[in-house]
Amino acid sequence: xxxxxxxxxxxxxxxxxxxxxxxxxxxxxxxxxxxxxxxxxxxxxxxxxxxxxxxxxxxxxxxxxxxxxxxxxxxxxxxxxxxxxxxxxxxxxxxxxxxxxxxxxxxxxxxxx
Amino acid sequence: xxxxxxxxxxxxxxxxxxxxxxxxxxxxxxxxxxxxxxxxxxxxxxxxxxxxxxxxxxxxxxxxxxxxxxxxxxxxxxxxxxxxxxxxxxxxxxxxxxxxxxxxxxxxxxxxxx
Numbered sequence: 001x002x003x004x005x006x007x008x009x010x011x012x013x014x015x016x017x018x019x020x021x022x023x024x025x026x027x028x029x030x031x032x033x034x035x036x037x038x039x040x041x042x043x044x045x046x047x048x049x050x051x052x053x054x055x056x057x058x059x060x061x062x063x064x065x066x067x068x069x070x071x072x073x074x075x076x077x078x079x080x081x082x083x084x085x086x087x088x089x090x091x092x093x094x095x096x097x098x099x100x101x102x103x104x105x106x107x108x109x110x111x112x113x
Numbered sequence: 114x115x116x117x118x119x120x121x122x123x124x125x126x127x128x129x130x131x132x133x134x135x136x137x138x139x140x141x142x143x144x145x146x147x148x149x150x151x152x153x154x155x156x157x158x159x160x161x162x163x164x165x166x167x168x169x170x171x172x173x174x175x176x177x178x179x180x181x182x183x184x185x186x187x188x189x190x191x192x193x194x195x196x197x198x199x200x201x202x203x204x205x206x207x208x209x210x211x212x213x214x215x216x217x218x219x220x221x222x223x224x225x226x227x
Contacts, residue, residue, distance in 0.1 A: 045218040
């Protein structure tokens, strides 16, 4: 069965600190996709990244980086030098051979000035 | 370009009244479409998904229904709303590229049942 676990319910950091959001997934499929979305207070879900199961290269985009480890079924998200605008709820999600996109419960990140 | 539109953005409905939320996509054909709900302070729950016209799969038994009358139109309905139907409803679609599938979301609809 598919499952996504985001054990961190809420994280609070001071601006300019680095922060890592954890994501652990479960699937029986060998081909799947992993996603991260950002949900700011306005509510819309903003797509951040998609990772294919056959591509374990880590990715960096500006202050954002993602660490995909198939051996531990994890897809962690790090924000370097956090800013107040990074405050949001972040969701990790999994899509395997089914049509469903299954979400974790989300991590609320609060970046304090 | 490919876009998704969802409306209305906000609505307040009395208990027992009907509901209709509409979602349309542009710039693509035969997309997979989804309806999600997010209760206040909670995660996202998949309600329905559709792989084609008239093809609807329901994930959660409830008093909501979905329809897909046209390829790029997805409608969420209810005949009689309950208080527990309050929440943030999101339509989503699957964009296929050579490297894989990405799912994008509409702006969302805030529903308050009073």
